[in-house]
Amino acid sequence: MSDHHIRNVIEASLLAAGKPMSIVEIGELFDEDGRPDKALIQSSLEALANEYEDRGIELRETASGWRIQIRQSYAREVSRLWPERPQKYSRALLETLALIAYRQPITRAEIESVRGVAVNPNIVKTLMEREWIRVVGHRDVPGHPELLGTTRSFLDYFGLRTIDELPPLAEIKQMVDLNPQLTLPVSDANEGSLEPDAITESGEDNERT
Amino acid sequence: MAKPELKLVSTGEDSDASVTAPTQGEMPFALVQGEPVTQLPRDLYIPPQALEVFLEAFEGPLDLLLYLIRRQNLDILDIPLADITKQYMNYIELMQELQLELAGEYMLMAATLAEIKSRMLLPRSGDVISEEADPRADLVRRLQEYERFKQAAESIDQLPREERDTWPASAETDFRRPQSSLPQVALQEMILAFREVVSRAAMFQHHHVQRERLSVRARMTDVLAAVEGGAFLDFMKLFKPEEGRMGVTVTFVAILELMREGLLEIVQTEPYGPLHVRAAQGPHLRLVEGEPSESTTEAIDSTEADQSSEQEKDS
Numbered sequence: 001m002s003d004h005h006i007r008n009v010i011e012a013s014l015l016a017a018g019k020p021m022s023i024v025e026i027g028e029l030f031d032e033d034g035r036p037d038k039a040l041i042q043s044s045l046e047a048l049a050n051e052y053e054d055r056g057i058e059l060r061e062t063a064s065g066w067r068i069q070i071r072q073s074y075a076r077e078v079s080r081l082w083p084e085r086p087q088k089y090s091r092a093l094l095e096t097l098a099l100i101a102y103r104q105p106i107t108r109a110e111i112e113s114v115r116g117v118a119v120n121p122n123i124v125k126t127l128m129e130r131e132w133i134r135v136v137g138h139r140d141v142p143g144h145p146e147l148l149g150t151t152r153s154f155l156d157y158f159g160l161r162t163i164d165e166l167p168p169l170a171e172i173k174q175m176v177d178l179n180p181q182l183t184l185p186v187s188d189a190n191e192g193s194l195e196p197d198a199i200t201e202s203g204e205d206n207e208r209t
Numbered sequence: 210m211a212k213p214e215l216k217l218v219s220t221g222e223d224s225d226a227s228v229t230a231p232t233q234g235e236m237p238f239a240l241v242q243g244e245p246v247t248q249l250p251r252d253l254y255i256p257p258q259a260l261e262v263f264l265e266a267f268e269g270p271l272d273l274l275l276y277l278i279r280r281q282n283l284d285i286l287d288i289p290l291a292d293i294t295k296q297y298m299n300y301i302e303l304m305q306e307l308q309l310e311l312a313g314e315y316m317l318m319a320a321t322l323a324e325i326k327s328r329m330l331l332p333r334s335g336d337v338i339s340e341e342a343d344p345r346a347d348l349v350r351r352l353q354e355y356e357r358f359k360q361a362a363e364s365i366d367q368l369p370r371e372e373r374d375t376w377p378a379s380a381e382t383d384f385r386r387p388q389s390s391l392p393q394v395a396l397q398e399m400i401l402a403f404r405e406v407v408s409r410a411a412m413f414q415h416h417h418v419q420r421e422r423l424s425v426r427a428r429m430t431d432v433l434a435a436v437e438g439g440a441f442l443d444f445m446k447l448f449k450p451e452e453g454r455m456g457v458t459v460t461f462v463a464i465l466e467l468m469r470e471g472l473l474e475i476v477q478t479e480p481y482g483p484l485h486v487r488a489a490q491g492p493h494l495r496l497v498e499g500e501p502s503e504s505t506t507e508a509i510d511s512t513e514a515d516q517s518s519e520q521e522k523d524s
Contacts (some may be wrong), residue, residue, distance in 0.1 A: 018379030025440065057378050064438055068378040075374045086373040092268050094362035102361055105426055114354050117269025117314050136430045137466070149430045152437030158368045159375070167364035170357045173286060 006036050007044045007051075014059075014068045020156055022065035063155030063162065093123045097132065101154070102169055105136050105147035124148075132157065270318030271355045273300060278352075285352050288345055290329060294322040321348065394477040394484060402444055402484050403461050410450045410457045428463035433472060436488045444475070444484035 013029055014021060023041050030036060036044070045066050049059040058071045070078050079086065089097075096119060099111045108119045127133040136149035150163065160166065267273040277296050278285055301319050328344040369375060436442050447464065448457045464486070467473040474489045 012380075015378060015380035016382045018377050019438075020377075024446075063434070069371075069375045070378060072369050072374045078376065079373070089366065091359075091362065094366050095268065095358055098358045098361040098365055101365070102358070105430060114351075114358055115269055116271035116318070116351065116355060134433065136433060137426050137470075147426065149433075152434050157371045158365065159370065160368070167361065167368075170360050172353050172357065173284075 003040075003044060003047070006030075006040065007048050010041070010044055011048055011068070014066065017067075020062050020064035020067040025065060060159060061161055062159055063152045067156075090123075092120060093126065096120075096123050097127060097150075097154075100127070100133050100148050101150050101163065101166060104149035104163075105139075106149075107139050107145040107147060109145060130157075270315050271352060272359075273297065273315070274318065275352060275356060275359070285349055285356065288349065288352075290322070290326050290345065294319075294326050297322055394475045398477055398481075398484060399444075399464075399475065401481075403457075406445060406448045406450065406457050406461075407454060410448070410452070410454050412450070425459055425463050425466065428459050429467055432460065432463050432467055432486075433488065436473065436486055439488055439490065441476070441485040441487045444486050447486060 009029065010026055013026060023038050023045070026041050026045075027035055027038065045059060045061075052058050052068075056071055056074050057068055059066060059068055095115055096111055099114055100106055103110065108124070111119050124133070130153075131151055132154035133148050134151050135146045137147045138144040139147055155161065155163065267276065274293065274297065275285075277293050278288065281289065281292065283289065297319060301315060304315070325344045325348060371377070432447055435447055448460050450457065452460075464473060468475065472489050473486055475484055475486050477484050
């Protein structure tokens with residue numbers, strides 16, 4: 001079987017599938033005798049990706065496999081095909097998603113403790129319906145809270161192959177010494193030059209002790 | 210819109226409102242910055258029109274706090290407690306005056322700030338100071354942690370994504386493949402298949418150099434990820450023999466647990482034929498031979514099953 005044929009079968013199949021296909025899935029499309037090995041499929045995919053170099057489409061690998069997709073540089077024009085604007089996700093949704101993605105498996109309570117606000121059930125519902133997150137188990141503590149994790153669809157949607165390809169989290173700065181001078185005024189608390197009256201509104205008496 | 214604006218000014222300095230002493234005036238802490246900070250910067254308020262959507266604008270008290278710190282161009286590590294508390298309380302007051310529904314978390318944060326502040330004002334004897342943790346430490350830690358994920362959320366939003374930056378390309382086809390339903394599988398078949406994997410894994414035993422903690426939970430996520438999309442997957446493909454006996458055991462336990470929760474579906478077309486796995490579709494399917502054994506369930510219940518505990522189950 002010629003490389004040309006293999007490449008065309010891959011191209012046709014990816015377009016027919018309209019979704020990512022793994023190398024194994026691609027391989028299974030071929031007749032068993034004369035099935036190209038993984039290395040050949042891999043190199044054919046790369047060759048195809050090169051062919052698309054100057055095209056409006058591109059061949060990209062995501063979590064579920066390879067897919068043909070619209071090149072990002074043409075998104076502006078292509079998006080005008082559809083009158084409705086692409087959905088914009090709220091900050092709350094993105095923060096919840098970020099916590100699940102970076103900290104999975106994670107419970108709702110753990111999300112709440114970082115964000116300092118209750119998890120909006122609608123956000124979890126939306127993320128579930130989008131199939132970006134799923135319940136991957138239950139924490140073995142009282143109440144057996146659900147553990148949430150991201151899905152392969154999430155990676156596909158954001159064009160990632162693995163969760164490691166997420167942008168790195170910012171470093172936490174160490175709190176060495178917040179304010180060395182803090183202790184200074186306390187020792188002189190009864191000299192009256194400071195502002196103990198600011199502590200309470202009715203603090204005139206304390207000031208003169 | 211004019212009304213809230215007037216209120217903004219009036220509540221800025223005069224404290225006539227609440228028992229929580231919203232205007233704190235000067236504090237020893239304010240001197241730390243090098244000069245006593247007695248005046249509230251005037252630009253710290255969100256515009257009046259934004260006030261009406263106050264609760265929507267800020268995702269919780271940490272968010273508001275971060276905003277206030279940012280507006281002063283200050284490092285989180287350096288919370289000017291007097292100012293921040295004052296501003297925070299002003300926001301709370303504004304919310305009350307505009308009769309916006311107050312979220313409990315905002316009040317809680319106000320109380321926390323007040324508590325930290327009062328702790329800092331209390332005189333401390335010299336020997337205690339070294340041992341006593343800075344009362345702000347916990348708040349700073351939470352703020353930093355929250356900010357990390359705020360940033361992470363922004364970078365996720367920047368990622369090129371489907372429906373906004375790209376779309377899957379497809380072409381029309383006329384033919385559709387009919388879906389055949391496959392029979393269910395007995396537990397013995399799985400165990401036989403598993404035994405085969407274990408024996409293969411044994412060949413890789415000597416490659417073990419470093420011991421790694423394996424989590425059944427994490428593996429469950431991996432397995433679910435592997436079957437994402439609904440296609441059938443070869444049972445054997447879920448295992449990595451090079452992980453050794455321990456690795457494949459954890460995977461197996463993860464698979465059993467996923468089946469117990471009805472998240473996985475396993476089929477076998479003919480006796481002794483290959484097993485295929487996929488994510489459960491629709492109603493939960495179960496093993497023909499009933500629940501997994503007791504010992505399996507125990508292994509799953511320890512969230513982070515490490516190697517040693519796994520080894521016990523294994524033997």
